[in-house]
Amino acid sequence: MLEITTTRHNPLIDPQLHVWGWEIPLYLFVGGVVAGMMVIAGLAMLRTAKGEDTARFFSVQTPLLAFVLLNVGMLALLLDLAHPLYVWAVYLTFEPASPMSWGSWVLLLVYAILLVSALVRLHEAWPWLGRTLPAVERWSDAITRSPARLALLGWMNVVFGVAVGIYTGILLNTMVARPLWNTSVLPVLFLVSGVSAGAAAMHLASRFFGRRPAPQGLVAGFLSALAQPLGPQPPEKSTVDTLIRADVALLALELVLLALLVLGMLTSTASHAAAAALVLGGPYTLAFWGAIVVAGILVPILLQSLELSRRIPHTVLPALLVLAGGYVLRWVMVNAGQASEIVQAAAR
Amino acid sequence: MARYGMVIDTRKCVGCMDCVVACQTENSVPQGYCRDWITTEVRGEFPSLTMEIRSERCNHCDNPPCVSCCPTGASHVEPDGRFVHVTASRCIGCKACIASCPYGARFVHPDGYVDKCTFCAHRVRQGQDPACVSVCPTRCMYFGDLDDPQSKVSELLRTRRWHVLLPDAGTKPRVYYLS
Known part of the structure; x- marks a missing residue:
């Protein structure tokens, strides 16, 4: 028997570490969605630069939606800080050993x-902008009419999209004190889950808003531009099918990565095995298997496969499930990770 | 340059918590928080039991994960004495250091920065022992330069059996427990 008692009683530390509440899971989730949308939009830009007509696919509203989401994520990150007014201190230095500094x-x-x-090309979807700031139209044309510049922008979206997706995982992965996070699978898992959620978010937005005629003016024009991530015109069926097909492949990959994560934990040190127990019979079992694996991956794979083979009509349900599953994945990892710790050896 | 460490004799410690109260008084630790605490570890099956009482705090690790993860450099190692410190005016309260510490030594001060044991550097720099060491009624705590082979702490680590907390974490802690 090993019985440990402590007189320590610090808020947010005892009886169990819980310094990160809803803000960090939300930020990690939104960061993943933004990463996914950047990768997808970047790939579309590269294809456009090669001369393919992907205008209806990528348009410019995907980055716009991602930009708005990024602001939401960074707001959540700011709200998590114990001293948000000092946030500028991050940009007075670069700490090469700190993932958060890199991020x-x-x-x-x-x-x-x-x-x-x-x-x-935002001025195409939001005419008010082009009329008010003609310079934006000139700069936009300078980029879109030069394949080399558009390709550069595309590559930057892909590279930094992958960087952000991986960073959301490395942030947790580098902490030796939390065995559940301390696995190299985590950054890849968060990246794949992020791209899958990004595809789902674009799919969802296209289904909700894609078929409305674009309003003019300042506010309505901006909102309508935001709400048309697949372009000013309704997306083609083949475009949506491509997104769904990519999503199914990514979800299958995510399933493999989740299995590797649990398997790696189970076969590692006692601390890692104890961390795996949190989702294998522990308090996070239902959220992990029910919400992430079944509702967030298996059901969307099934529904989207049936949609692709035209056995059932298109609905937004799979996209909603993928997004919900993506959030729950971050929520479980952040919370269960804080509950995991290095365990001490006992004689028996 | 000194590399300060602490040696605590668990065979003498009775867990009176004088060190805890002395720290709270010396460092004006806010009410409801503590920078050091008492851990009691009981092993075995009744009636064959053994108990170790430890006064625990920040280990001022030689390889501190809280310093490497800090995005602003607020969490840092002081060049004199290798104290692991937090500069309150640079801390944004992201709490990464708290999550990265395997010992739970850090907490968020009500004023919005991360706080923890300083090894009472302000006292040590004036030639005094840390507050916790200076008040111990059983004299079970020792503080000194680990790099100085003539120091009391070096002598104890040479001659007595000792262990550190969670050595597998690779943090190279500098609070040693004699057993």
Whole structure:
């Protein structure tokens, strides 16, 4: 028997670490969605630069939606800070050993890349912008009419999209004190889950808003531009099918990564095995298997496969489930990860 | 340059918590928080039991994960004495260091920065022992330069059996427990 008692009683630390509440899971989820949308939009830009007509696919509203989501995520990150007014201190230094320092600087670059990507051709969907700021129209044309510039923007979206997706996992993965996070599978899992959720978010937005005629003016024009992530016109069926097909493949990959994560934990040290027990009979079992694996991956794979083979009509249900599953994945990992700790050996 | 460490004799410690109260008084630790605490570890089956009482705190690790994960450099190692400290005015309260510490030594101060044991550097720099060491009624705590072979702490670590907390974490803690 090993019985440990302590007189320590610090808030947020005892009896169990819980320094991160809803803000960090939300930020990690939104960061993943933004990463996914950047990768998908970047790939579409590269195809456009090669001369393919993907205008109806990528348009510029994907980066715009991603840009708005990025702001939501960064707001959540700010709200999590114990001293949000000091947030600028992050940008007075670069700490090469700190994943959060890397992430803060990458976020700054991503902010600029998404802003430029969103402004390119935005004036087409939001005429008010082109009328008020003719310069935006000139810069946009300078980029869209040069395949080399568009390809560069596309590559930046892909590279920094992958960087953000991986960063959301490395942030947790580098902490030796939390065995559930301390696995190299985590950054890849978060990246794949993020791209899958990004595809789902684009799919969802296209289903909700894609078929409305675009309103004009300042506010209505902006909102309608935001609400048409697949382009000013309704997306083609083949475009939506491509998104769904990619989503099914990514979900299957996510399933493999989740299995590797649990298997790796179970076969590692006693601390890692104890961390795996949190989702294998522990308090996070139902959320992990029910919400993430069944409702967030298996059911969407089934529904989307049936949709692709035209056995059932298209609905937004799979996209909603994928997004909900993506959030629950971050929620479980952040909370169960805080509950996991290095365990001490007992004689028996 | 000194590399300060603490040696605590668990055979003498009775868990009176004088060290805890001395720290709270010396460092104006806010009510409801503590920078050091008493851990009691009982092993075996009744009636064959053995108990170890430890006064625990920040281990001022040689390889501190809380310092490497800090995005602002607020969490840092002081060049004199290798104290692991937090600069309150640079801390944004992201709490990454709290999550990265395997010992649970850190907490968020009500004023919005991360706080923890300083090894009473302000006292040590004036030639005094940390507050917790100075008040111990059983004299079970020792503080000194680990790099100085003539120091009391070096002598104890040479001559007595000792262990550190969670050595597998690779943090190289500098609070040693004699057993």
